Amino acid sequence: MLCLGIESTAHTFACAVVEKNGKIHSDVRKIYRPPDGEGIHPREASRHHIESSANVLVDSLQQARIKIKDLDIIAYAAGPGLGPCLRVGAVVARSLSSYYKIPLYPVHHAIGHIDLGKLLTGAKDPFVLLVSGGHTMLLAFMKGKWRVFGETLDITLGQLLDQFGRSIGFASPCGKNIEELAAKTSTYIQLPYVVKGNDVSFSGLLSATKSISSQKEKACFSLQETAFAMISEATERALSFTKKKELMIVGGVAANKRLSNMLKSICKRQNCKFYVVPQQFAGDCGPQIAWTGLLEATAKKGSALEDAFVKQSWRLDSVNIDY
Amino acid sequence: MKLIKKGAEGDLYLTTWNKQKSILKIRKKKAYRNPLLDEKIRRQRTIRESQIIVEAKSFGIDTPLIYLVDIKNCSIVMQYIEGTLVRDLPDSKLVRCCNKIGCIVGTLHKNGIMHGDLTTSNFILSKNKLVTIDFGLANKTSKPEDHAVDLRLLKEILGSAHVHIMKKTWASFLSGYKAIVGSTRLAQVTNLVSVIESRGRYATVV
Numbered sequence: 001m002l003c004l005g006i007e008s009t010a011h012t013f014a015c016a017v018v019e020k021n022g023k024i025h026s027d028v029r030k031i032y033r034p035p036d037g038e039g040i041h042p043r044e045a046s047r048h049h050i051e052s053s054a055n056v057l058v059d060s061l062q063q064a065r066i067k068i069k070d071l072d073i074i075a076y077a078a079g080p081g082l083g084p085c086l087r088v089g090a091v092v093a094r095s096l097s098s099y100y101k102i103p104l105y106p107v108h109h110a111i112g113h114i115d116l117g118k119l120l121t122g123a124k125d126p127f128v129l130l131v132s133g134g135h136t137m138l139l140a141f142m143k144g145k146w147r148v149f150g151e152t153l154d155i156t157l158g159q160l161l162d163q164f165g166r167s168i169g170f171a172s173p174c175g176k177n178i179e180e181l182a183a184k185t186s187t188y189i190q191l192p193y194v195v196k197g198n199d200v201s202f203s204g205l206l207s208a209t210k211s212i213s214s215q216k217e218k219a220c221f222s223l224q225e226t227a228f229a230m231i232s233e234a235t236e237r238a239l240s241f242t243k244k245k246e247l248m249i250v251g252g253v254a255a256n257k258r259l260s261n262m263l264k265s266i267c268k269r270q271n272c273k274f275y276v277v278p279q280q281f282a283g284d285c286g287p288q289i290a291w292t293g294l295l296e297a298t299a300k301k302g303s304a305l306e307d308a309f310v311k312q313s314w315r316l317d318s319v320n321i322d323y
Numbered sequence: 324m325k326l327i328k329k330g331a332e333g334d335l336y337l338t339t340w341n342k343q344k345s346i347l348k349i350r351k352k353k354a355y356r357n358p359l360l361d362e363k364i365r366r367q368r369t370i371r372e373s374q375i376i377v378e379a380k381s382f383g384i385d386t387p388l389i390y391l392v393d394i395k396n397c398s399i400v401m402q403y404i405e406g407t408l409v410r411d412l413p414d415s416k417l418v419r420c421c422n423k424i425g426c427i428v429g430t431l432h433k434n435g436i437m438h439g440d441l442t443t444s445n446f447i448l449s450k451n452k453l454v455t456i457d458f459g460l461a462n463k464t465s466k467p468e469d470h471a472v473d474l475r476l477l478k479e480i481l482g483s484a485h486v487h488i489m490k491k492t493w494a495s496f497l498s499g500y501k502a503i504v505g506s507t508r509l510a511q512v513t514n515l516v517s518v519i520e521s522r523g524r525y526a527t528v529v
Contacts, residue, residue: 080524080525135524136524137524140483142483142484142486143486143487147482147483147486148482149479149480149483149484152524153522153523154522188359188360190359190360190363193364195460196439196472196476197439197441197442197476197479198442198476198479198480199472199475199476199479225356225357225360226360229355229356229357229360232355233331236331237331237332239331240329240330240331241442241444241484242484261355262355262356265353265354266355269329270329313525313526315523315524315525315526316525
C-alpha cells in the first residue's frame, strides 16, 4: 500500500510517498524563506506553495518511480497551521483524490510528527516532547488520545527562537543561526526563568532577551540556556509523574543539539531511554503526513470530499486515535 | 541512607533525625543546567520550600515538620510521612480526596500562598489526614491570576493522568475550594482559569 503525503501547514510545501511497511520512497520539500528579519507572511507563503506544488508533486512521484494511479491513498495536513498555506495542500489533495478516485485522509500535522518519530526511532510507548514553531507540548498516550501533561502558556519554543532571531536580523526559521551564535560564547546573562508545575511561559523571556540583544552572542547563549533548562525541567517533572520509561523528542526544535543533550542527561537521571527524531525528519516534511495517513487507513475509511476541510486551530488532544 | 525517590527537583533519602524516621531532600547540581542558573534555582527553592512549609502549618495545613535546612548544600531534613500518594489511590477514594485538596488549596490561597505544583503526587493520604508536600515552586501571592495558575495545573493533571474520572474529581475539588474561599472568589478564579486555557495553543478557533 502506497500513500502520498502532502504537507503545507507553514513554510514548507512537501510531498512524499511512503509504503505501508514504513519505507520512505520519496521525500521532496520546498521551503519558503521570508526576507531577513521578517516572519512568514501567510499570503506570500501560500503563493510560494502554489507555485511549487506541481514540481514538488511530480518530483516526489518520479523519485518514488511511480505514477499517480499507483497510489492507494492520499493524506494531507489538515491543520493546525496558517489558513492560506493549509488550503494549498488541501486543494492539491482533493483534486487528485476526486480525479483519480483515491481515498483521502485529512491528518493532524503534529500527530504526524509523533507517528513518524515513533516509526524512525522505534520507541514503543514514549513520553513525547513536541517542540516546533506551532507546538510546545508534553504528551503521553492514554485511553485513545494523546494527553497533554504540560505545555507553554503563551508562545512556543520555536516562536521564541524565531521572534528573537528576527529581531537581530535573521530570517525564520532561525533556530540554527541562534545555535551557531550561541556556540561562540559561554558567558551567561541572567534571564527570567518561568516554570509553573509542568507548564512553561516564554513571553517574558523573549522581552528580556530582546533588551540585551546588543550583545548578540551572549544573548543567544543565555536565551538557549534558559529556555532549554525550563523545558527540560518541565519535562523531567512530567516524566517523573507519569513514570514512563521512554522519552522521545520531535518537531523542528528537536534538531537543536544543546536541547537534546540536556534531555539526554535527564533521561540518564530518570533511568529512561532517550529517542530523538533524526535531524533530517525533525522539521516539517511529507513522510510525517503520509505515515499518519497509512496508520489511519488501518482503522477507518477515507474522508468524504465534502468533509475534507482545513482546520487552522486544531488541538492535538481533541483527536481520537483509532489505530 | 537509602535513596527512595529521584524526583524532578531533588533526590529523597530515608534517614534518621533524633532517632526519628525522616526524609533528606537534596537538590543536587544539575549538570545540564548552566551553573549560575542552577545555583540560583536550587538555593532559592530550598529556602522558599522550607519557609512556606512552616508558614502553611501556622494556619492548619498538614505539612511535614522541618528539622534542618542546609542552604549551602541545598538540602532539607524533614519528617517522614507514612501513607499513599493520592495519585495511586483507587478511583472512589481519589474523588473524595479531591474535595479535601480543594479545602487545602483554598486555605493556602486565602492565606496568600500558591503551591505552584499542584499534582496528585504532591498529596499523601496518611491515617485519614491529607498531608501536602513539595513546596519547591510555592510563592507568596494573593493575586487571583496566580491562584488560577494553581487550579489550571491541577485541572491539566486531572484531565490527563486521571481522565476517566476527570469530571468527578474536578467537581469535588471545586466544591472543597468553594467551601473555603466563597462563591464570588471561586467564580473569579475559575473565570481566570478559562482565560489561561484559552491562551493555550490552538485552544480557540481563529
